[in-house]
Amino acid sequence: xxxxxxxxxxxxxxxxxxxxxxxxxxxxxxxxxxxxxxxxxxxxxxxxxxxxxxxxxxxxxxxxxxxxxxxxxxxxxxxxxxxxxxxxxxxxxxxxxxxxxxxxxxxxxxxxxxxxxxxxxxxxxxxxxxxxxxxxxxxxxxxxxxxxxxxxxxxxxxxxxxxxxxxxxxxxxxxxxxxxxxxxxxxxxxxxxxxxxxxxxxxxxxxxxxxxxxxxxxxxxxxxxxxxxxxxxxxxxxxxxxxxxxxxxxxx
Amino acid sequence: xxxxxxxxxxxxxxxxxxxxxxxxxxxxxxxxxxxxxxxxxxxxxxxxxxxxxxxxxxxxxxxxxxxxxxxxxxxxxxxxxxxxxxxxxxxxxxxxxxxxxxxxxxxxxxxxxxxxxxxxxxxxxxxxxxxxxxxxxxxxxxxxxxxxxxxxxxxxxxxxxxxxxxxxxxxxxxxxxxxxxxxxxxxxxxxxxxxxxxxxxxxxxxxxxxxxxxxxxxxxxxxxxxxxxxxxxxxxxxxxxxxxxxxxxxxx
Numbered sequence: 038x039x040x041x042x043x044x045x046x047x048x049x050x051x052x053x054x055x056x057x058x059x060x061x062x063x064x065x066x067x068x069x070x071x072x073x074x075x076x077x078x079x080x081x082x083x084x085x086x087x088x089x090x091x092x093x094x095x096x097x098x099x100x101x102x103x104x105x106x107x108x109x110x111x112x113x114x115x116x117x118x119x120x121x122x123x124x125x126x127x128x129x130x131x132x133x134x135x136x137x138x139x140x141x142x143x144x145x146x147x148x149x150x151x152x153x154x155x156x157x158x159x160x161x162x163x164x165x166x167x168x169x170x171x172x173x174x175x176x177x178x179x180x181x182x183x184x185x186x187x188x189x190x191x192x193x194x195x196x197x198x199x200x201x202x203x204x205x206x207x208x209x210x211x212x213x214x215x216x217x218x219x220x221x222x223x224x225x226x227x228x229x230x231x232x233x234x235x236x237x238x239x240x241x242x243x244x245x246x247x248x249x250x251x252x253x254x255x256x257x258x259x260x261x262x263x264x265x266x267x268x269x270x271x272x273x274x275x276x277x278x279x280x281x282x283x284x285x286x287x288x289x
Numbered sequence: 290x291x292x293x294x295x296x297x298x299x300x301x302x303x304x305x306x307x308x309x310x311x312x313x314x315x316x317x318x319x320x321x322x323x324x325x326x327x328x329x330x331x332x333x334x335x336x337x338x339x340x341x342x343x344x345x346x347x348x349x350x351x352x353x354x355x356x357x358x359x360x361x362x363x364x365x366x367x368x369x370x371x372x373x374x375x376x377x378x379x380x381x382x383x384x385x386x387x388x389x390x391x392x393x394x395x396x397x398x399x400x401x402x403x404x405x406x407x408x409x410x411x412x413x414x415x416x417x418x419x420x421x422x423x424x425x426x427x428x429x430x431x432x433x434x435x436x437x438x439x440x441x442x443x444x445x446x447x448x449x450x451x452x453x454x455x456x457x458x459x460x461x462x463x464x465x466x467x468x469x470x471x472x473x474x475x476x477x478x479x480x481x482x483x484x485x486x487x488x489x490x491x492x493x494x495x496x497x498x499x500x501x502x503x504x505x506x507x508x509x510x511x512x513x514x515x516x517x518x519x520x521x522x523x524x525x526x527x528x529x530x531x532x533x534x535x536x537x538x539x540x541x
Contacts, residue, residue, distance in 0.1 A: 104510070196473075201502055206532045207463075209536050210459045211491050213454050215497070223444055230397070231398055236489075239460070239463050239484060243467065244466075244467050245464060248461070252457060262379060272538070276532065280458045284458075
């Protein structure tokens with residue numbers, strides 16, 4: 038049984054605490070947050086603590102706080118020579134204080150407190166200097182049902198950047214479509230099967246092979262018509278232009 | 290039993306022929322294409338024809354050819370006063386020759402010959418002047434298991450534009466992520482659960498509510514780091530800037 042303390046109660050900390058709490062072979066022995074969690078009684082009777090001096094000994098400490106708070110929190114931990122990891126996509130492992138053994142346990146997924154997500158199938162990117170520590174982190178991920186990848190800090194930064202494209206920027210495409218359909222009293226519901234199918238398609242085809250549409254075909258008539266439809270939205274029009282040009286470059 | 294002739298053997302024509310062929314209460318009495326279909330013996334013993342003069346009488350003719358070919362094909366049909374529809378997202382119903390009763394039967398989905406897709410759940414956008422014709426088109430869509438929406442030509446154009454954002458532009462986000470990960474020898478597989486979850490999230494949350502990430506938080510440190518990572522890709526860097534700015538505007 039691997040004992041784990043989670044530090045942080047944001048989106049990642051909350052989903053991870055729950056997953057570890059429920060996993061066989063893992064024991065969430067404490068969930069730390071500097072301020073008590075609102076509606077804490079909802080949280081499955083886990084041992085909650087907001088005093089750093091009360092953190093118990095554990096096999097693994099997972100710091101799941103915002104990037105800006107990781108360095109300071111890792112410095113203030115009142116113990117040493119234990120395994121401490123962060124869950125950030127963009128920060129190097131070296132942001133953790135070196136009084137403890139360091140590592141990274143980055144779940145490559147989007148988390149919202151309001152959205153249910155099963156933690157299995159979330160790829161976990163692992164980094165640690167020590168071979169035993171890497172093995173322990175791999176065991177924890179596997180106990181959660183997650184595929185694991187050994188990823189360097191440099192690679193992880195690129196991965197985090199790529200995640201911004203497929204998650205935040207993609208979601209902004211949905212948002213712009215929502216604005217356009219709302220304006221014509223069209224139900225956004227209409228676009229949902231297409232959104233899902235677009236994501237499903239690249240599970241088996243490469244994005245290159247999956248591409249269709251006027252920009253790929255260089256169908257100038259349709260491109261012109263779309264730009265005209267956007268003439269009262271110059272900023273969305275600019276986005277239309279730059280992305281059509283990018284598709285044309287990929288397929289031209 | 291509603292009898293249907295499909296004209297065209299592109300992505301839409303092929304998927305639609307198969308779905309109509311397999312549907313109860315619908316009879317695909319002919320599949321027309323100006324040139325014979327390669328490997329036609331694969332096509333489930335349907336009555337295939339490439340001679341316009343051999344098109345039989347039917348309740349409905351669905352023209353599923355490229356936008357540029359619709360007007361001409363509808364002119365050359367050797368009959369009149371029958372119901373003829375096209376499947377285009379961007380063309381007005383008026384592109385069909387008025388010797389026949391006209392309509393639109395636009396499936397709002399992405400189709401590839403290489404990708405299996407079940408036709409039910411595909412929203413069908415219907416337009417027709419005649420009430421009876423609208424009812425017939427609705428019956429056909431329902432026999433395919435599809436939700437139906439009555440959509441004007443003007444609304445349909447906006448819908449098609451919105452579809453470019455959630456499908457072609459989103460797919461280009463996947464493509465750019467693929468380029469970035471390839472360059473660092475990272476497996477694109479890693480991003481697939483995130484791609485799927487991003488699409489699933491907006492099935493129940495609005496894109497506005499679903500958004501996360503550095504641009505939404507206006508996390509300047511991460512934005513700067515990402516732009517630096519893209520310094521050798523000025524075109525991708527421009528896309529990063531314009532989309533981060535768009536997110537900032539939405540959530541600012």
